Amino acid sequence: MLRVRRRRDTKHVTEGRIPMKAKDILSRQRDPGETRGLYEDAAQRGISYREAIDKRRVGPLKEGIEGLTRFDEPLPSSSTDPMEVIAMLDSVGSPATMGMAGPRFFGFVIGGSLPVTVAANWLATAWDQNTGLALATPATSKLEEVSLRWLNGIFGFPETTGGAFVTGAAVANMCCLAAARHATLRSAGWDVEQDGLFGAPEVTVVVGEEVHPTVLKALGILGMGRNRTVQVPVDDKGRMRADALPSIDGPAIVCLQAGNLNTGAFDPAGRIIPWAHERGAWVHVDGAFGLWAAASERLARLSAGFADADSWATDAHKWLNVPYDSGISFVRDGDTLRRSMSLTAAYLPMTDLREPSQYTPELSRRARGVEIWAALKTLGTDGLRTMIERSCDNAARFAKGLADAGFTILNDVVLNQVLVSFGSEEVTKEVIRRIQEDGTCWCGGTLWQGKTAMRISVSGWSTTPDDVDRSLEAMIRIAGEVRAESGPEKDRQGTS
Ligand SMILES: Cc1ncc(COP(=O)(O)O)c(C=O)c1O
Incomplete structure (x- = not known):
């Protein structure tokens, strides 16, 4: 039988704080009775928050935001009861949240989170797996591998496609462009990971005038320059004009968009990808949300042709409706992504399995594939x-x-x-x-x-x-x- 500790009310948080010694707090956290109550209390609060999301106002009230000043306290020297910490988080934090998880938030491009993905996230957080190495975190590494296979199927990408589970489309764009940089310079006889960009052959980067700023930011981070792009004019829907493409020569990357953040329009992949490939260019697709059109036969005409690109970035925290944060990079030749991201060290055991950290900028990271797997397994x-x-x-x-x-x-x-x-x-x-x-x-x-x-x-x-x-x-x-x-x-x- 579960022993559920009663929730403490808000008043208690501010008025009834009992300072505790550091050694007390750590030994108390080892007491299963104490921690069960803490976990259950937090879960109850999360459940109540989600149950109320349909009925609450979407934006927080001014008073809720003003109440955040209660967090502006000096770092305490003595310990605080963890139940009080969670109660304060809820009573002060929750009223100042935006109802993004609810049904009437239509700002930016932000999905909610399917209940099963929140539940999977809670369990995965309890597992606390640093999903960098298959040997160290077999369950979460396997779930990433399976998710990737399923996602490749949804988007129509070949089996050779490698992927990385990252924070969002901004970083997914960056990983894909790092792979593109690796491949284009490699074909020009340059090893960019080892030798850097000083003295490297120039890479022409073509984008549409409506390119998302995160693509430009990624180019800046990768040393290819936000201002060095060749911009293709767009039509009145925001699509790159296939009749206004530049001439390209030598190493080149062409960036397309599947889903304009304002209009939802798709660049004409069927015309631009063959043009780019004839010139030996790498084609990258920023499909933060639009790529998901491929999941619907009714909408597939929009995403037609995009699967012929060389790399794709998308978000799971947008249209797949998993909790923040979750983005995915896909690279047609998985080895190219691995070569641009891999690292070795004597203390890091590598297996013959897919090693998650060989595909991402991070070494340590949370298990993002868990919620993606849960969403796809539940939805089909x-x-x-x-x-x-x-x-x-x-x-x-x-x-x-x-x-x-x-x-x-x-x-x-x-x-x-x-x-x-x-x-x-x-x-x-x-x-x-x-x-x-x-x-x-x-x-x-x-x-x-x-x-x-x-x-x-x-x-x-x-x-x-x-x-x-x-x-x-x-x-x-x-x-x-x-x-x-x-x-x-x-x-x-x-x-x-
Ligand atoms: C087309 C496009 N690309 C990239 C991004 C960046 O995605 P994220 O904020 O998940 O990193 C967005 C965000 O809305 C987007 O719409």
Whole structure:
């Protein structure tokens, strides 16, 4: 029978602190009775948080954020009861969280987290496996290997494809571009890992004008320069123009995008990849969320041709709905990724199995494959397809509701992203501010080809048509109020 310790209330946290000696706190943490109560208390708090997520306002209240000053205390010299630490985390921290895990958060491109992935994360955290070496962490290394195989199948990548489980698409882009740098310079007779970039042959890097900033950041980190890219103009959807490609000669990397963060549009892979390969260039795809379109036959026309690239970056914490943080790099020739990331040391035992640390920038890291495996095992390909298609259906519902109410949809809603203008820059910004303040839902702003817009990204598994309708009601009501207040002059669509 489980012995569940009662939760302490918030008041107790601040008023009833009993200082403890360091040796007491460590020996108490070894007491199974004490720690069971602690774990159960934290689990109960997590469960209560998740159970309330549908009903709570999405953005935190001002008072919640102001309450964070309670963390601004000097580092205590004496110990604190761990139950009180968790109680404080919950009572002070939880009210200042954003409801990202809930069904009406539509900011940035942020998925929720499927309950099974949260549960798997809790168990994996209890395992506390440093997933760098197959010998040391067999279970989590195996789960990464299996996840990778399944993911390759979903995206249509060949069996030779190697992968790395990293923090997010930003680092996934960096790993892929490190592999690209390795391969392009190797074919020019240069060993970049050993000899660095000083004196190396130049590598031309081609990107679209709508390249995500994390790709440029990765190029900067890798010594290839944020400013040295050749930028290809884009069309009115944000897609690279295949009729405006530069001439390339010598080592080259061409970066495509599957899923523009504003419009959801896909670069024309079917035209650009063959062009790049004919010129011996490496093709990298930033598919942070768009790559998941491949999971749906209905959407597969968008991702068609992308599997012919040489490397791909995506996120699991976006559309696969696993908890933060989780991104994945894929490289068609897994050995190339391994050669750009590997390290050896006498104290690190290597086996014939896939060695996780040979594919990532890190040596030590958490077991990200566990939640990915849990999500895929639970959903299966049918569940994954349903989850992706539902997001797109809900995005279309948003677009129709807003257009019917007289607002301007600025993009072709091909995926899960909607851009809406409520009028002038000033009006749109004020509508966004008030929507965030209202709390029914949460959306951010953006600037799309000179126009200020509100950006709606439907990436969470739990959003229902009812959530869309509730959010639409709030958006339309608020936009109506702002437009009525701002008068006819400011009411017109303006450019920023
Ligand atoms: C197209 C694209 N690439 C890269 C990223 C960076 O992903 P992350 O923040 O997970 O590192 C994003 C994030 O939204 C994105 O939309």
